[in-house]
Amino acid sequence: MxxxxxxxxxxxxxxxxxxxxxxxxxxxxxxxxxxxxxxxxxxxxxxxxxxxxxxxxxxxxxxxxxxxxxxxxxxxxxxxxxxxxxxxxxxxxxxxxxxxxxxxxxxxxxxxxxxxxxxxxxxxxxxxxxxxxxxxxxxSYAKNAKGDQTNVLRQISKDEYIYVSSFNDISKMAFNFSMEKFKDEKLEYKLTASRLKYNAKDSTYTLFNYTKRKVGVLNDIIESGEKKDTVFNFDLDDLTPVVYIAETLPLQELNKFIDKERQRGSSNxxxxxxxxxxxxxxxxxxxxxxxxxxxxxxxxxxxxxxxxxxxxxxxxxxxxxxxxxxxxxxxxxxxxxxxxxxxxxxxxxxxxxxxxxxxxx
Incomplete structure (x- = not known):
């Protein structure tokens, strides 16, 4: 006592x-x-x-x-x-x-x-x-699109990288999206789009004004279009700033998130x-x-x-x-x-x- x-x-x-x-x-x-x-x-x-x-x-x-x-x-x-x-x-x-x-x-x-x-x-x-x-x-950058998060560069796997100039967490829309895939340290293809929208109903993404350039031995193969629905192997959280994600996760989710990033070989x-x-x-x-x-x-x-x-x-x-x-x-x-x-x-x-x-x- x-x-x-x-x-x-x-x-x-x-x-x-x-x-x-x-x-x-x-x-x-x-x-x-x-x-x-x-x-x-x-x-x-x-x-x-x-x-x-x-x-x-x-x-x-x-x-x-x-x-x-x-x-x-x-x-x-x-x-x-x-x-x-x-x-x-x-x-x-x-x-x-x-x-x-x-x-x-x-x-x-x-x-x-x-x-x-x-x-x-x-x-x-x-x-x-x-x-x-x-x-x-x-x-200061949130002028017209409230909630924007700018210049996010992420490594989503050992050989894949994504970039968006800004992301709006209300509309789930990313701007100036690009994705690069490497093989044996050489660029295999690059996908770009003016906008990328996440569709919550089926967990798909919609590309707007997209271009995909696949690097060939002699000639590159280019695919382009105004709109395309597709599936990616990254999560919506990957489009947000890195510290922003880590600081907002409870302990168990943070440990799982870190394990996932280790498997991806993330540089962050x-x-x-x-x-x-x-x-x-x-x-x-x-x-x-x-x-x-x-x-x-x-x-x-x-x-x-x-x-x-x-x-x-x-x-x-x-x-x-x-x-x-x-x-x-x-x-x-x-x-x-x-x-x-x-x-x-x-x-x-x-x-x-x-x-x-x-x-x-």
Whole structure:
């Protein structure tokens, strides 16, 4: 059974974190509204869709930034404990620093489990609503055809590639479609069409103003026409941006999607793996940042809370910087995605051990 001091610290941990979220998320919403209100009014977006967008916005960014909010909230209330000499009193009573950290670890476990459940079940749905709204109403290229998604290049099998200049998810229409088939690293045929429409009733596609050029040994064979119904071996989701797909899939569907892309030999597999691994790395970072926050702010400093917060903000920006750099590195290079995604946690984990040892002294 938790002792009084454990309940006291755990209560402060969870309440301060919740208040931090409730303070900063409305600020983020206000800033986002001020930046996008002109486009929302110009596109005459229904109020219910705007309200739904900002609900998804709240879930999306709360999940994305919760380690930073948690880190700053722990520094804030632990610094207050240190300035009020409460920590000195606790440690002077014979409680070890490791035992003192127990309620912090319990709090980090609670928040991490909640964040993991959110990332598996709630965040994909919120990401779908959030990103769909942005593509439909807020992107500058969505002028006449709302919902366009531009310049999508996908590898759908080992030797086949498709490209569309834009895709409208309302009409299920792709524009400037092309498909290339290679054999032994040589072009076998290329199919182009001004438009490609998906027919949901029978899962077929309709080509408009199409041309198919089959490369021959001596002469090419060209087939063209105004309209043709056909079947392709790619899904409708293949016409959407790669990250857009990965971020909106629940965990089981994301794993199946990644397996399918591996079999296809997709060159974008690292992008999907980064999204998958971050579902697990972000909750773990709550533990690491909690340990660092306690180690930094448990000592009473000459600069008081201001000095602890300054150190905390510097470390928070350093964590975000590493997370972004290694995430982009994994997506744009041959670096192992798992190592790249977990590198910030590894680096800050080592820092946490070092700071914790100094704090115990």
């Amino acid at each position: 938790l002792k009084i001091i454990d309940k006291y610290i755990l209560k402060r941990y969870l309440i301060t974190f919740t208040v931090m979220l409730l303070m900063f998320i409305p600020i983020g919403i206000v800033i986002d509204v001020s930046e996008k209100i002109n486009k929302i009014l110009a596109n005459k977006v229904p109020f219910i869709e705007v309200a739904s967008y900002y609900l998804d916005f709240t879930i999306y960014f709360a999940n994305l930034l919760f380690p930073i909010f948690l880190f700053l909230s722990v520094i804030w209330f632990t610094s207050k404990l240190a300035n009020n000499t409460e920590i000195i009193a606790i440690l002077s009573s014979g409680i070890s620093f490791t035992r003192f950290m127990r309620p912090y670890i319990i709090g980090a476990t609670t928040v991490s489990l909640f964040a993991l459940i959110m990332s598996v079940y709630l965040v994909p749905s919120a990401s779908l609503g959030f990103l769909s709204f942005r593509y439909r109403y807020l992107n 597999i690292n992008v999907y793996l980064v999204v998958l691994y971050k579902k697990y790395s972000l909750p773990v970072s709550a533990f690491i940042l909690t340990i660092i926050a306690v180690a930094v702010s448990s000592m009473k400093r000459r600069g008081g809370m201001g000095m602890n917060l300054a150190i905390g903000i510097i470390l928070a920006f350093a964590f975000v910087f590493l997370d972004k750099v290694f995430g982009v590195l994994a997506e744009a290079s041959s670096a192992p995605p798992m190592l790249a995604v977990w590198t910030p946690n590894i680096v800050f984990g080592i820092l946490a051990i070092y700071l914790l040892r100094n704090a115990k002294r």
